[in-house]
Amino acid sequence: MxxxxxxxxxxxxxxxxxxxxxxxxxxxxxxxxxxxxxxxxxxxxxxxxxxxxxxxxxxxxxxxxxxxARMRKSRSAISTSSRMGFAEVALVAFGLLLAWAVWRVTLPWFVIAGYILLSCVTFLVYRHDKQAAAAGRWRTPENTLQVLALLGGWPGAWLAQKHLRHKSSKTSFQLIFWLATALNLVGVAWMSRQ
CATH class of the missing domain: 2.40.50.140 (Nucleic acid-binding proteins)
Known part of the structure; x- marks a missing residue:
């Protein structure tokens, strides 16, 4: 029963x-x-x-x-789930800031392309790791996920953490992730001043 x-x-x-x-x-x-x-x-x-x-x-x-359990969503739950969250708004703002920096010729265009490519790759790596965890298969090392974030894949990693609920509650991982993100942003800021 x-x-x-x-x-x-x-x-x-x-x-x-x-x-x-x-x-x-x-x-x-x-x-x-x-x-x-x-x-x-x-x-x-x-x-x-x-x-x-x-x-x-x-x-x-x-x-x-x-x-x-199958539960019917209320109208308020449906409308709330379709709204953009903080992560999405912050990433759109970051993308606009990058576009502005490229337009002002302080940042090379390939930086935006690199962020997009690395973010897509990083999101897919997170998804693969989550699927591997669920199936009991070989996992992607955390160092690999952190290096991808450091190199510029942190927007994709952040979206994966929010939408896939993967690696989002492990405090030690989050600490290193945000440190890698900060280092990446410092590097891009430095590049834009050169």
């Missing part, structure tokens, strides 16, 4: 957490490998899931054949 419950704890880096079945207070173990559908959509605290209770090797009940 299918149960329905709310995620009360989730560790995305380890791929597990706990769900509480509606009408009870019992915490049930939940693992990403037990999701029956797309594992690219990661659960978060507050998500409503459906699942079958099954015993594990030690006889404890765990959530199996897990799926996200």
């Amino acid at each position: 299918r149960q329905q419950g709310r995620v009360v704890e989730w560790d995305d880096s380890r791929g597990y957490g706990f769900v509480v079945t509606h009408g009870t207070e019992q915490r049930i173990f939940l693992h990403i490998k037990h999701f029956a559908t797309n594992r690219l959509h990661r659960p978060k605290v507050g998500d409503i899931l459906t699942y079958a209770l099954k015993p594990d090797d030690r006889g404890r009940l765990v959530a199996g054949v897990v799926a996200f």
Whole structure:
């Protein structure tokens, strides 16, 4: 029999957490490998899931054949999700600033082309890494992701973190990512003054 419950704890880096079945207070173990559908959509605290209770090797009940509950979006939720977020607005502003710098002949045009190319590549690398994580395959090293950001792929990395919800909650990764982004921006500012 299918149960329905709310995620009360989730560790995305380890791929597990706990769900509480509606009408009870019992915490049930939940693992990403037990999701029956797309594992690219990661659960978060507050998500409503459906699942079958099954015993594990030690006889404890765990959530199996897990799926996200189908919920109708309200009109306000739909309109909110279609709006541009802070990341998108900031990146559009950054793009306009770059275009202005090229127009003023303080920055070579290939800088914009480099940002676009590296951002697309970086977004695809993040997507591949997220898919590999969900499938239990070989992962892209974090150093590779950080070097791509440093070289100019940080806009694509930032969008990937926001839209794919990948590498967005790991504090140590975020610290290095924003440092790499700052170094890249300092380098571009220096280039524009030469």
